[in-house]
Amino acid sequence: MASSHKNTARLNIGIFIAILALCLVVPSGVKNFVSDMFGEFRAPFDILPSHLRDLQKYWSLSSRSKRDLIEAGRDLARLNAALELRVLENETLRSRIKRYEDMFSIPPTGMYKQHIARVARRDLNAWWQQLVIRKGSIDGIKEGSAVIYGGGVVGRIKEVGLFTSVVELVSSRNFRMAAVFEGDDRPVIYQGVGQVSFGSGCGEVTDVYSDMTASVSKPRKLMTSSIAGVFPEGLPIGTVSSLNLNYDGIFKTGRVDLSTNLSALNEVLVLVPIEAEQKK
Amino acid sequence: MTLFKNIDARFFIVFGVNCALFFLIGVMGDILSGIGAYIYIPAFLIVPSSLFLKFWQAVFMAVFFxxxxxxxxxxxxxxxxxxxAAASFIVCKLRAKFRSLDSFGITWLTWSVNMSMYLFSVLFIFPIGISGAWAYFFRVVFDALISSLVAALFSAYAVNLNKAVAYLLGVSLNVGEDA
Incomplete structure (x- = not known):
């Protein structure tokens, strides 16, 4: 009896070690497939609470008085009118840019298809910085697409599932892009630095020319550059309040303060580049 | 005659409760994102399944989650x-000592399994990305404190939740025999 228990225990341990070894040496293709499969399985765990939050917000708003709704509608109408004027100006500017591009044979700048996506889950901590949004490959989201919001850059699409996508935030350590300071054409490098517990995410700007200055009283705005790749030019990234000269004495480095709204986003805009063939 | 003679209802009950706990852990993590904290409590999923289920069922549950x-x-x-899976294996081997399911013992077991897993993850699995040794130390300690607090407060509840749900469904859930 005791020996059969021992044999059973040994057999269990042996099988267990074999399975552990299998998990460690299995090819990466199999691991990726399994990871994707489990990612799709867990997608409803992110989507469901997001829908419940929207429903909760709807019911709380529908309990407001008619007077509140009328006032909100009036404020929005004013905002809409101002934005409609901006849209008309944009159309004028676009046609002017198109004329200049044709005149000087300049290749056209990137065009994007826009997808509005609700944020399903925020995973912001000192280890990694990512969001999960409620749109996936079935909605046309592509890996590497730019993600922005009203206040500027959010990040880049890192993984795309069927119904959800993972956005690597601009404060993530793996996020890096070309940028420029407002009012200056010279490119600099922006890199995410991460988040400290109880703090907010931030980044770092490097390869800044030594004549550039920034201070707390006169912070400099960091914007996306025309060579930023998937991001349109001129979107705000953050602000720089101090620049310190490197050891080489040629370039400066500084800390980039990002918007605190990044940790409270509910909706983002995904920009999927329209391929050149589709434009023709 | 039944079509499925030997279905173990305990597995599905514990699986269902684990899915609900997994969902709650995700919601908690979303809330704590506001202060940049990472909550790490997989022991809530591993300890109950390792205590109540058969050995291979518990290991399967651990690998799945x-x-x-x-x-x-x-x-x-x-x-x-x-x-x-390794944590589940160890808990299965020790479960005979926790047959009485007293609150202190369950809390101690869950907390120690959780913290051991957290330290292993920090050392070998999580990305380092050190911006300074002090920042790294603060990050590890802060997340460990948050996770410890939640593990200490709710571990007995998580284990007894499985028993309660099983009781409501007419299934008796007791600490299993050693593997």
């Missing part, structure tokens, strides 16, 4: 399911 955990993080390499 290990893959689910890994799917929601930017971690690769299948190390998380391996860690979860």
């Amino acid at each position: 290990g893959f689910l955990f890994e799917a929601q993080t930017p971690l690769d390499g299948a190390l998380t399911p391996v860690l979860f």
